[in-house]
Amino acid sequence: MLRSFTGLNMLLLLMNYAAAQPTSNQAATRIDQQLQEEIGSVPAGGFAPQTDDATFLRRAFLDLLGELPSEEDTLAFLLDDASTKREKLLEDLLEDPAFGLRWGRYWRDVILYRRTEPRAILSSDALTQFLKTELNAGTSWDSLARNFITANGDIKQNGATGLIMAHGGRPEETVAELSRIFMGIQIQCAQCHDHPTDRWKREQFHQLAAFFPRVAIRPQRNGNDRTFLVEGRDTFPRRRRMNNNRYIGTAEHRMPNLEQPEQPGTITQPVFFVNGNQLGLGSDDTLRREQLAQWMTSTENPWFAAAVVNRLWSQLVGQGFYEPVDDLGPDRQCTAPKTLNYLVGAFQANDHDLKWLFRTIMSTAAYQRESRSQPVAETSAFLANRPQRLSADTLFNTIAGALGIPERVQRSNGRTRNGARRLFNSTFGYDPSLTRDSISGSVQQSLLMMNSQLVNNAIQAKSGTRLGRLLQQIPNNRRLLLALYLRILARQPTPVEEKTCLDYLRDSTSRDEGFEDILWSLVNSTEFLHRN
Amino acid sequence: MTHSGFWQTDISIRGNQAIHRRQLLRLATGLGSASALSFPALLAQGANKLQRQGKSCILLWMQGGPSQFETFSPKPAHSNGGDTKAISTQVPGIQIAENLPRVSRVMQDICLIRSMNSKEGSHPRAQSLLHTGYLPTASVQFPTLGSHAAHQLGDPDDELPNFVRIGRAGRGGGGGLLGVTYDPFVMNDASRMPDNTTVTTSNRRYRRRLKLRNQLESQFAKRGARQEVANQKELYAKSSRMVLSPKMDAFDISQESKSMHSAYGDTAFGKGCLLARRLLESGVTFVEVVAGNWDTHFDNFSRSHTLCQQIDQPYAQLLQDLKRRGILEQTLVIWMGEFGRTPRINPRGGRDHFPRAFNVALSGSGIRGGQVIGRTNEPGTSVSDRPISVPDLFQTFCQALDIDADHENLSGIGRPIKIVDGGAAVTEAFS
Numbered sequence: 001m002l003r004s005f006t007g008l009n010m011l012l013l014l015m016n017y018a019a020a021q022p023t024s025n026q027a028a029t030r031i032d033q034q035l036q037e038e039i040g041s042v043p044a045g046g047f048a049p050q051t052d053d054a055t056f057l058r059r060a061f062l063d064l065l066g067e068l069p070s071e072e073d074t075l076a077f078l079l080d081d082a083s084t085k086r087e088k089l090l091e092d093l094l095e096d097p098a099f100g101l102r103w104g105r106y107w108r109d110v111i112l113y114r115r116t117e118p119r120a121i122l123s124s125d126a127l128t129q130f131l132k133t134e135l136n137a138g139t140s141w142d143s144l145a146r147n148f149i150t151a152n153g154d155i156k157q158n159g160a161t162g163l164i165m166a167h168g169g170r171p172e173e174t175v176a177e178l179s180r181i182f183m184g185i186q187i188q189c190a191q192c193h194d195h196p197t198d199r200w201k202r203e204q205f206h207q208l209a210a211f212f213p214r215v216a217i218r219p220q221r222n223g224n225d226r227t228f229l230v231e232g233r234d235t236f237p238r239r240r241r242m243n244n245n246r247y248i249g250t251a252e253h254r255m256p257n258l259e260q261p262e263q264p265g266t267i268t269q270p271v272f273f274v275n276g277n278q279l280g281l282g283s284d285d286t287l288r289r290e291q292l293a294q295w296m297t298s299t300e301n302p303w304f305a306a307a308v309v310n311r312l313w314s315q316l317v318g319q320g321f322y323e324p325v326d327d328l329g330p331d332r333q334c335t336a337p338k339t340l341n342y343l344v345g346a347f348q349a350n351d352h353d354l355k356w357l358f359r360t361i362m363s364t365a366a367y368q369r370e371s372r373s374q375p376v377a378e379t380s381a382f383l384a385n386r387p388q389r390l391s392a393d394t395l396f397n398t399i400a401g402a403l404g405i406p407e408r409v410q411r412s413n414g415r416t417r418n419g420a421r422r423l424f425n426s427t428f429g430y431d432p433s434l435t436r437d438s439i440s441g442s443v444q445q446s447l448l449m450m451n452s453q454l455v456n457n458a459i460q461a462k463s464g465t466r467l468g469r470l471l472q473q474i475p476n477n478r479r480l481l482l483a484l485y486l487r488i489l490a491r492q493p494t495p496v497e498e499k500t501c502l503d504y505l506r507d508s509t510s511r512d513e514g515f516e517d518i519l520w521s522l523v524n525s526t527e528f529l530h531r532n
Numbered sequence: 533m534t535h536s537g538f539w540q541t542d543i544s545i546r547g548n549q550a551i552h553r554r555q556l557l558r559l560a561t562g563l564g565s566a567s568a569l570s571f572p573a574l575l576a577q578g579a580n581k582l583q584r585q586g587k588s589c590i591l592l593w594m595q596g597g598p599s600q601f602e603t604f605s606p607k608p609a610h611s612n613g614g615d616t617k618a619i620s621t622q623v624p625g626i627q628i629a630e631n632l633p634r635v636s637r638v639m640q641d642i643c644l645i646r647s648m649n650s651k652e653g654s655h656p657r658a659q660s661l662l663h664t665g666y667l668p669t670a671s672v673q674f675p676t677l678g679s680h681a682a683h684q685l686g687d688p689d690d691e692l693p694n695f696v697r698i699g700r701a702g703r704g705g706g707g708g709l710l711g712v713t714y715d716p717f718v719m720n721d722a723s724r725m726p727d728n729t730t731v732t733t734s735n736r737r738y739r740r741r742l743k744l745r746n747q748l749e750s751q752f753a754k755r756g757a758r759q760e761v762a763n764q765k766e767l768y769a770k771s772s773r774m775v776l777s778p779k780m781d782a783f784d785i786s787q788e789s790k791s792m793h794s795a796y797g798d799t800a801f802g803k804g805c806l807l808a809r810r811l812l813e814s815g816v817t818f819v820e821v822v823a824g825n826w827d828t829h830f831d832n833f834s835r836s837h838t839l840c841q842q843i844d845q846p847y848a849q850l851l852q853d854l855k856r857r858g859i860l861e862q863t864l865v866i867w868m869g870e871f872g873r874t875p876r877i878n879p880r881g882g883r884d885h886f887p888r889a890f891n892v893a894l895s896g897s898g899i900r901g902g903q904v905i906g907r908t909n910e911p912g913t914s915v916s917d918r919p920i921s922v923p924d925l926f927q928t929f930c931q932a933l934d935i936d937a938d939h940e941n942l943s944g945i946g947r948p949i950k951i952v953d954g955g956a957a958v959t960e961a962f963s
Contacts, residue, residue: 048756114670118656118703167670177670186945188671327945373759387757430712431673434944441764442712443693446771447728456732500747517737521745526764527752 021349024356025087028363030346031339035366035382038336048370048384053078055532056086056368058490059385062531063316064093064358066102066394068401071486090362094355097136103354104131105393106315106432108162110181113431117168117217122227123155130159141308141352142297145182149293150286152231154220161230164215169230171212171253172205179208180433182296184307184328187273199330200273203255207271207278210253211292214285232285252281274301299348303328306344309357313343316361318371318386318436326433335381371532387530389439392428394531396421399523402488403458404466420454441529449524459519461512467519471512477505480515488522587862587897587933589681589818590808592847593701594869596655596826597890599883601873601912602836604628604891605646612875612911614833623902631840634848640902641851641860643961645892647906647915650871650922653885655827658870659703665926665952668703672943676705677929678818679714680951683707684935686817691777693717696811698804699822702870709943716820722803725783729775742772782814783807795849802846809853812863826869830880851895864897864932875912889915892925897932900963923955931957 022030051059057077061069069077077085093099108128112120134144151160163181167173176188187200187208218229233249254265270288271278272295279291297304306328314320321340322328334340343360350356361367372384390398400407405420427448430439449455462468466487474480481501485493493501501518508514522528606629607613618627621639628636628644635642652658652667661667664674675683678695686694697704697716707714719726731738746765753761774780781787785807796802804821811819823843828835847867854860872890873883889908895901907917930937930952937957940948 116657116668116670173670180670186671188669324944370756372756384756387760389760438711438944440711440713441767442715443767443771443774444715444717444728446764446767447775450768450771451728451730451732451775453732494751497748497751500744504744513737517741517744520741521748524745524768525752526749526757526761529764530757530760532752532755532757 020346022346024359024363027343027346027360028365031343031360032365034339034342035336035364038338039382042383043380045380045383048372050365050368051370051385053085054491055370057089059531060086060089060093060362061490062390062394062398063362064090064102065096065098066105066391066397067098068398069490070401071483074486074490086368087363090359094358097132100132100134100136101128102394103135104128106391107131109391109429109432111163111166111177113429113433114177114180115166116170116173117166119228120155120162120166120168123159123162123165126156126159127162128159130162135354138353138355141354142304143352145297145304146290146293148182149178149296150289152229154227154229156227158230164230165217165228169212169215169217169249171209171215174212174215175208176205178296180326182307183274183301183303184310184322184326185303185330186327203268204271204273206253206255206268208273210268210270211272211279211288213251213253214249214288216249232289234284249285272296274303297352302344305348305352306340308352308354309344309347310340312354312357313340313361315388315432316358317364317367317382318384318388319381324433324435386436387532388436389430389441389530390428391432392425392430393421395428395529396424398528399424399455402466403455403523405454405458423448423454446524455523456520459516459523461516467515471515477502477511481518484515484519484522488519489525489527586685586687586817587864588685588812588816588859589678589864589866589897589929589933590805590812590850591677591818591820592805592843592850592865592867593699593704593820593822594826594843594867595659595700595702595822595824596828597658597869597871597873597885598826598839599828599832599836599873600646600889600891600908601875601883602629602631602833603840604632604644604893605908605912606630607875607910607912610911612877612913614877616833616836626902626904629840631837632844634844638848638851641855641895642901643894643899644904645894645906645920645925645958645961646889646904646908647917647919648868648872648890648892648922648925649915649919650887653871653887655870655885656703658885658887659701660705661922662868662870663701663703663705664708665922671945672947672949673708674705674949675708675710675714675941676716677926678716678820679705679707679710680935681818681933682714683710683941684939684951685933687815688713690815691774691779692782692811692814692816693774694817695820696808696816696818697820697822698722698807699800699820699824701820701822704820704822709941709949719783722785722800722807722821725780729780729783731775735776738772738776742768779814782810782816785810795845795853797842797845797849799842799846801842802849805846805850809850809857812854812859813857828873828882829878829884830882832873832877832882854896860896862897864899864929865895866929867893889913892920894928894932894961898962899932900961903960905958905960920958921955923952924958925955926952927955927957928961931962 054074057069057074061067077089105128108124108131111127112124147160148163151158151164153161155161155165163177164174167177179185179187187205214232214234216231216233218231220227220229236249236251252267255268256265257263267281269278269281270283272292275295277295279288295301310320310322310328311325314323314325321334321336322332347357366382367385369385371387373387399405407421427445458465459467461471470480470483474483481493481498485491504518505511505514508517601607601613602616606616606618606627608616608618617630619630619633619636620627621636623639626639650658650661652661657668663676666674678697682694695714695716697718699720706716749761749765785803788806796806801821801823808819808821826839851860851865854863871885871887874886878884889912905918906915906920908914909916927937935951937950937952939951943949
């Protein structure tokens with residue numbers, strides 16, 4: 001039976017781990033042992049078995065690259081006899097440039113789905129690019145976080161400004177998001193009142209905001225190109241802009257007076273609520289943000305490493321130690337706290353190396369188990385992996401890859417645009433910080449998959465489409481079916497599926513039409529939409 | 533299983549209990565004589581009745597922030613009013629701008645609020661505010677008004693969507709914490725069927741495809757994804773029911789007569805209003821129709837005039853048409869944008885953003901028309917009587933639609949969020 005601890009207990013436990021530097025394999029073994037210990041007697045149903053190779057391959061490709069394996073990838077992996085082939089695969093995928101792009105898009109969504117400044121969408125490309133480059137280069141998580149906290153410059157040039165831009169530089173919203181994303185602490189509840197269940201006080205929230213009053217957002221226009229500058233300022237014009245359009249910072253943060261909102265509020269000193277460290281009033285912007293970045297990302301701040309470990313574990317294994325992934329406490333329930341603590345310590349000892357973290361989690365038996373639908377009770381946590389809905393970008397990659405839809409469409413004026421990806425993003429996109437149960441499908445999604453020209457043109461059996469070519473190349477129905485299953489679902493059909501499809505073909509008006517319908521059904525399947 | 537037992541199961545499955553309990557009660561009382569019928573038959577027979585009894589809403593969204601001076605609050609006696617003249621309306625004592633002659637003739641059905649005010653002068657944030665009743669925050673995704681209406685009043689089993697948005701409403705928002713189920717069904721052009729609702733094969737082949745799809749699903753369900761398969765199955769059933777439904781004709785405005793088309797006028801907004809009426813008649817709960825380009829930073833006077841020409845006839849016709857068909861009593865019609873425009877006319881002949889005093893017009897659903905609520909001072913620079921805040925306005929919407937404004941939905945981290953936080957309904961707006 002799994003025991004639960006609150007976050008505070010977790011902090012105490014965390015101190016027990018010395019800074020040994022385990023490899024991914026060592027850590028994975030230890031995690032599985034620890035988890036087994038915390039789960040204790042396994043409830044009815046037991047652990048799900050380890051996945052077969054095809055499921056593992058598709059899962060790893062989708063998780064790390066956001067793409068389907070090609071038929072060649074699948075066949076090569078299935079035919080490989082080496083006992084270390086899964087390990088080798090993870091190694092290869094982590095060095096693939098698509099890794100940075102896939103997770104860059106993930107973090108872009110984490111940041112921009114909660115934007116309170118809609119024009120932050122202008123920073124989207126630069127933000128993705130910045131993250132992609134850093135993640136591929138193996139930049140450590142603390143260094144990335146420091147970049148976001150201290151960023152200055154043009155939001156279209158320096159993607160690290162994206163998080164501050166997402167909230168128009170407004171101190172309260174910006175620090176609330178820094179706290180949520182990097183520490184898993186939802187301190188913004190204390191913005192207006194002392195929170196009834198959490199221990200942070202309203203004053204502590206505003207002391208955190210006091211690290212950010214001098215940040216300014218300035219609109220820029222070069223011809224038709226609109227952009228914004230994020231900058232720290234230490235001198236201020238006398239007159240402030242109206243309408244919450246906080247283009248111009250202020251020297252010091254003021255905590256609003258709740259009784260008399262018209263009053264300017266109390267000048268508040270920067271204090272970091274986690275460790276009580278503080279800066280004096282009058283400190284310049286550079287000092288404020290660099291100091292906050294250092295305190296927040298320090299290994300002495302256990303929330304920092306725990307937040308990213310919990311988030312990635314949840315993404316990969318299907319359930320976090322804490323859910324939702326961005327709400328760790330201080331008084332929340334933790335599932336398997338000792339396992340989390342061990343992983344956090346080992347991640348810190350490995351200098352917040354994100355690739356190490358991916359490799360470690362994906363090497364565990366916990367990750368490599370077969371998937372089962374949402375566990376009904378806490379007692380069945382971590383007995384299986386979970387089917388997970390693909391992100392909009394990953395879904396677009398898979399459908400574009402499987403059906404040969406080009407990323408960019410040529411327009412009549414000779415320019416290109418990525419309209420199809422945008423269509424998928426606006427239809428299938430979701431906030432990745434939400435729990436899986438709250439991410440549901442919509443009618444507009446299924447209509448797009450069922451009836452859109454985009455999909456229906458691509459599945460036609462005419463020359464120039466993938467299906468059209470396969471119909472010509474492979475005269476045998478059974479073999480053509482295998483080719484489609486490999487291409488769309490990265491596996492062979494089961495005997496039952498094979499029979500269903502061959503029967504369907506027999507009753508169809510023509511071979512072309514029958515295969516179009518099969519392809520349509522595979523693209524519209526639940527399996528295609530999920531990573532299993 | 534007894535009928536009452538069945539109902540209870542039914543209610544708990546749906547989740548939005550309050551309203552369905554109410555609708556079912558209505559159904560039970562209204563169709564007592566038909567009690568020999570089975571429950572599904574009863575429900576089918578009651579569907580139309582339910583829809584006619586339920587409240588519905590049309591939001592005419594003026595994207596960009598219309599000038600109050602050039603629409604409903606002309607100030608011809610003051611230099612801030614510019615050259616815009618005032619005209620009399622059907623209601624003695626109420627004058628509006630000359631740009632809205634047709635609307636002036638249906639003034640008896642309009643309750644005009646001239647004292648709306650907020651502090652938010654940035655388009656996107658103000659669009660969120662006037663759509664959700666809240667300023668945007670990172671921690672809670674507040675649902676838009678249409679999503680609340682769909683959640684509280686809509687029939688989840690309807691073949692048509694409960695909430696349709698016609699046009700691009702900037703930051704009009706969606707279901708937010710209620711989930712994508714309550715997102716608007718968006719269409720950009722009222723004169724075409726909505727995207728992806730036309731079957732690309734024969735209906736027979738389409739059904740055959742769907743059957744194959746369902747057969748193949750069972751294997752994935754067996755391999756652990758039971759719940760995911762069940763969810764998708766329900767979704768595909770709902771989507772294909774919609775696409776194959778005869779009720780989809782509601783989206784086809786070409787079925788309206790020539791005279792009806794000319795009554796609504798040949799503008800995109802006119803077609804949107806006509807479609808809104810058709811959808812309402814087919815049981816859609818909430819329709820938002822967007823008229824854009826109200827951001828008149830330059831050339832305010834001629835542009836406002838042109839914009840008013842585009843909305844004047846359809847807006848007036850919509851109210852008359854709904855009234856003639858007897859659905860205005862059950863339908864709240866809201867005319868509003870995200871803020872008003874500055875009293876000062878800038879050097880480019882434009883007016884800038886002004887949230888401190890602007891207009892909202894309400895009709896139907898128990899609203900008493902032919903009255904003005906609130907006033908601004910002579911130069912139009914501030915509200916001088918009966919200021920109405922955004923929460924006040926949302927309380928008023930809720931009262932008109934029989935929605936409990938205190939109803940709490942849970943945010944992602946389990947924080948209870950009221951539909952409206954604070955404010956008080958504008959009681960004098962009701963008859």
